Amino acid sequence: MFLINCPYCGERDQSEFVSGGEAHIVRPKQPTELNDDQWAEYLFMRKNIKGIQFERWNHAHGCRKWFNVARDTSNDKIEKIYKIGEQPPKL
């Protein structure tokens, strides 16, 4: 368990949040031109690294807003929190 500093509500317990998986995955502009492997790559394949990972989180039991988190998966330390639409920080 860890604390997450919601950019709208402030610091809250992780149990108030829901993880939305990896961030910054861009939907293909022409999905009909992709083959099955490329479409599966976009839909299902996600990074699972040990280290800093960019993720989407939702404050589901609070303001219900989505935001991005740069989290170190090895120790759950949150390096940076930034709003949806902002560029990922260079860490």
Place this chain on the structure above:
Amino acid sequence: MDNINTAIKDIREYSDLNLKEVEPITKINLRGKKREFFTKVGQILSIILPAESNTSTGNQELSALWLSPDEWMVYTNNMNKEIFDRVFKEISSLNYGAVTNVSDQWVCINISGDKLYELLSMSCPFDFSKFKDTKGSTTQTIINHIDVIIHNLGNNNINLFVRRSFSNHLWDWLNDGANLL
């Protein structure tokens, strides 16, 4: 418009805690970002919606709670329905924002007493240390895994809003907890 059918037909008093349902009470959910939305809300309800997170504003009749950057809940015991008819007609129908009557969705439980925050902290991850000293502060959190909205009225007195379908379960949990304190 008002929740005439009460969810909790009970009032409990303990040595340092009092619990009761507040009814009938009108609750309106407001969502909007446009300038016209804020102007209309100010004109009709005579309140300024709180812009700062986890705060509330109000006048003698109404309280407006911050829920998110573009969402608020207004509640009142005032039975003046004309005001809310105007809110629907002049905001929702003109597409300035969204107005939803949530009177029957949320049940309001008033809890007061010196052991109030001890009771809530038995199963709530929220840190009440600053909250309890700030009259008018609000928060959305979970108590015993149940979503709640809490409005601090000051002097160890809160209005707690819980969804109707969870209200009896939370009421039982609160009373179980109060018995243990």
